[in-house]
Amino acid sequence: MIYSFMTQQRYNTSLIIFFDFILYSDTQNYWVSDSHILFIESVRKAFAKSTLCARLSGETAPNGLQIPNDITVQPLPFYTDLLQLLIKKPLLFWKIKKRFEQVIGKTDILWLCWPHPVSFMLILIYGRTHFIFLSVRENIEDVIREKYPFYNKFFGILLVKLMNVVLRLFFPKLTIFCTGSEMYQRYRPYFEHVYQIKSPLISNQPIEVKTELDQNSITKLLFVGRLERVKGLSYLIEAMSIVNATDSHIHLDIVGTGTEIKHLTQLIEKYKLNDSVTLHGYVPYGEALFDFYRYTDLFILPALTEGFPKVIDEARAFNLPIIATLSGGIGNELSHGENVWIIEKKSAESIADAILTLKNDQELAQRISRPTETIQPDYYSDKIISIVQSAFQSDS
Structure with missing residues (x-):
């Protein structure tokens, strides 16, 4: 050559x-x-x-x-x-x-x-x-x-x-x-x-992490990513209907766009979750996206397949408790009960159980969200x- x-x-x-x-x-x-x-x-x-x-x-x-x-x-x-x-x-x-x-x-x-x-x-x-x-x-x-x-x-x-x-x-x-x-x-x-x-996570500016969320009655749940079938979002919406039957003080924010947006909108209407789930569409990387991470309580990724999702590192950078499936490289870097709460793939019941478990056990949520070693951008x-x-x- x-x-x-x-x-x-x-x-x-x-x-x-x-x-x-x-x-x-x-x-x-x-x-x-x-x-x-x-x-x-x-x-x-x-x-x-x-x-x-x-x-x-x-x-x-x-x-x-x-x-x-x-x-x-x-x-x-x-x-x-x-x-x-x-x-x-x-x-x-x-x-x-x-x-x-x-x-x-x-x-x-x-x-x-x-x-x-x-x-x-x-x-x-x-x-x-x-x-x-x-x-x-x-x-x-x-x-x-x-x-x-x-x-x-x-x-x-x-x-x-x-x-x-x-x-x-x-x-x-x-x-x-x-x-x-x-x-x-x-x-x-x-x-x-x-x-x-x-x-x-790549940022040229220091990321300001909010150490304490404002005390209120709503637990905020966040998903960030492409709205595609492989992200397992239909199971997440179904899980929210299960959660809502037990605790109506949990709200899911979905950030992203993709081919599943119409289907997800239909599921939200089917399960009557318009007050519990918000589709925000695409939010570019930067302060607007960082604010979603800052002002949420739990991060969730119910994906069916992944490599190692960048959003996991983003959530960790903001010290968020993470709920995720054991897909791609997640299991090699994160351990259930230590720095992530693992859920089953394609299981609305498993997702709902994880959400309620972490919402009701603040000590557990804080433990799995403790700061980890940071990799330079x-x-x-x-x-x-x-x-x-x-x-x-x-x-x-």
Whole structure:
């Protein structure tokens, strides 16, 4: 391979980034609603230049996170989801390939999300000539199992397995960063360079934590994240109906947006929870989101599958008692009854029991919310930079 020289402080080359974000735009700026862009931004600063490639929506930009002007944006043709891309619009692959050809130089480094068919295409094209590293953020097979009907589910899981087999056979030396222990343990036996990371809370300003909540009769419960089926929110809404029958002084705030918003609204109406559950929509990372964490009593994540969710670290930063399922890397970092209260997946009864248990046992709630060792915001981005630098130099 032919690569340009790279210094210890900064890569004298360009970073081409592909994550399956949805871009929104006006005439001058681009936005995304996924706060993972903050982690990407912290890594890309080590490079002389960076280009973000992502599908561009024609919809009006939400109140999201603006892409910094010093990041070049290469919009890709839009597809609603992978099923549409693979089955209904396969010709988009050719257009997407052409868009990448416009921005990828001979010495550029590629940072790709995995597993993804666009990333697979890029690895087949550039895997022998360019340095590529991958990010695995979640168990995509579990996501497919929960999201799609039977035939599409079968096709999707088969495709993921096929892509991983090809990667193992022909590209075993790729550098792979896995969010959480589950994916790390899955990829580690087959690849030479696999590392476990998190994309933790990233803030350039100190976070002010409210040490005492105002005394009132309402216990506030908080969920933050994408409103998707894999987040287990339908079970959370059902749990609130169980809780409400016992204790009507508990309120759930749901922060985020996604494909499940209509279904969740219907469930709230079905269980007559309009006074007990509030859908706030998307709230960008920053003080407005921090206020939700500051003024809540319990944080809950009833997810069916995860990597290691960034919101867990956010809740820990605000010293909140956490209720969560044992998914992804959560069980490797948190212990039931010590710094988290573990609930069963797909169980409204388990969720309701956990909420009432922690509400009625303040000593227990305080114990599992005690401050834990804090990881510096840039720790994992610095780790990625250091590992990529070493791998890049040994490969050149």
